[in-house]
Amino acid sequence: MASAAEAAQEALLKQLFVLLEDARTTAAISLAGLTIIVFDHISTFADEVELIWKTRLSLINIFYVWIRYFTLVTLTANVVFLLTPQTQQSLVVSTVHIIGTTVADLSGLKSCQRMLFGEMATSTVTIISTDLVLVARVWILYSKPKGLLIALLTLVSLEAISMSIVGYFTIRPLREFVHAGSHLTGCYSLGMVIQVSVGPKSRSPEVPRLFTYYSLPVLIIAVIMFLMTLYKCGTNYLAMGSLQRMPLFSMFLRDGVLWFLFLLADCVSEFVIWSRARPTLAQTPVIFPTAIISVIGTRVIMNIKHALNDTDFGSSSYGTSLTLPTGLETSTGTGSGSYSDRRPSKRSADNSPWYLRTT
Template sequence: MLETFLYDDESSPEVNQVLVDARTTGSMILGALTLVAYDHLITLDNEVELMWKSRIHTTNFVYLWNRYFTLIVLICDASVMLNPYQSNAVCIRFFQSEAVTSTLILATVDFILVLRVWILYDKKRWLLYLLVPMIALEIVTMALVSHYTIASVKEYWALSWPLVGCYPHGNVPRYFAFYSVPVLVVSMVMFGMTCYKCGKTLLTHGRAQMPIYNLFLRDGVFWFVAIFMTFIPEVVIWARARQSLAELLIAPGLAVTSIIGSRVLMNIKALRPPKAPPATTVTSETRLNIGTTIELDTIDYPSRIPLATVGTVWLGSSRSIDIG
């Protein structure tokens, strides 16, 4: 009995299809919001211990921004997309704000990924000259694509209940598919650099001796798989699917990337520097792995120092090494 709620063309197949797509999109938005809220709950203890009680560093600020800004954005998105249409002006403002906030979230998570790689490559300055412009280009590209896409869509479906949210009435430019391409490119580059560094180290020294490299490789693989499983379908939908499905995977994509970014930062913070034990004499038959901390702001990460001569070593420290 949908026809009692709609306007003149309520019986058209196109209207019914928009209604079905609106329900599907609304379910995906609710699912994304629920996923983020659930992840907050199950990691709250670790968050309090690692982020609220620890010494404040860049890691903490980036984590809290990523974590809570994403939650606020998804709540705001749900408040619009799960309520009836109001006007074209409201829809345009909503998509403009969504474009800005989505770009900020994705750029934040990619910034976390860049920090991981920078740390992994011993904080080489030349690497920043490569990675920072790449992130800046990503942001500019996403901003331009979203701006011109939104500017080209002036009309939205003006239907009453049960249609909720804002859905373009007309064609969304197919070049909107390029919005997610920079995210995929950055992810591929970071994943390749992570695999090269971690794989080379693990093949040389073994997984058992390099737990931190093993952790970074595991996180990198999980990140790569999750990003591609989310954003490749998004590109396909924007390039080939119905216009009314344009919002289908935006909220899930933001939820997945934000959760991964938060988990990676918590893993980094969990690798705190241990208290330095008494000095140990190392013989030529002994080889030690000295794991340094992974605190983003202070100490270099990570180095393996094989000791082939007699010397005095402060285990767990990257600063007190005296080889005789």
């Protein structure tokens, strides 16, 4: 009997060492994501000042500022929490309880559950915000029909609802968390690490496999947006015979392909980790991909702003009418007039609603 108890404790200690290693891995990857965000802020700040802060208020500017700074603030808070040991003695599961393998009257770390909910919610908000940028791009490509806008916004709304439901029902059952002093940072459900025994009864480990479906709506939206972009740019390419004569379409296609490839790789990796990997790695594909998605979203917006200020875009002919948010139209024709010749008059621009302005 004694040898069986010793073997159980030894197995439990091995599980705890695995948890500590996974916690360090999660913290390192999350810190790398925050580093990318900070580096992107520094490297693009000059362009941000010229193209965002020195231009008039517009919806595209609001989206840029919101995605950029909301992500910076929330990811910073999440990373700080992941790097901080949870040491509230009145609310923690003690190391003695864990080593003994018998846990009774466990108290959940309310701050841990709130942190996990906050991490899920802020990641969802960032993803939905960048998906709205995708919606705007596709809407512009198709000359801004009202019906298409309603359909795309409905899809994104369903995406947000489904992601929130999956996240809520994944995190809600997690009420008991491991405490190992200063050796363990962040929050990890006790059931992810060991099978908890309470008296003669035994509970199965809390494995958040439901989170496997969290990225599925993101992938569905990405596929729809990518196929619509590919179809529109492809039909215009067949009509014109060259993307060089359609620089705006070329830019939209390039950004769309890069965006889709990253989201595809991200969603596949999340699916594998959340369905097959150790539960203690569940937080690994959260902060880092959110940071990359935020960077891609703001870079896409910046590319659109650059395009509107680039005279090269006005010196080409286009296979179809492309109505931009400013009211600027690059229409079918063979003329090679300059961008400034086609720019709306100052009086016309001043009469435009503020949310349609970009300069």
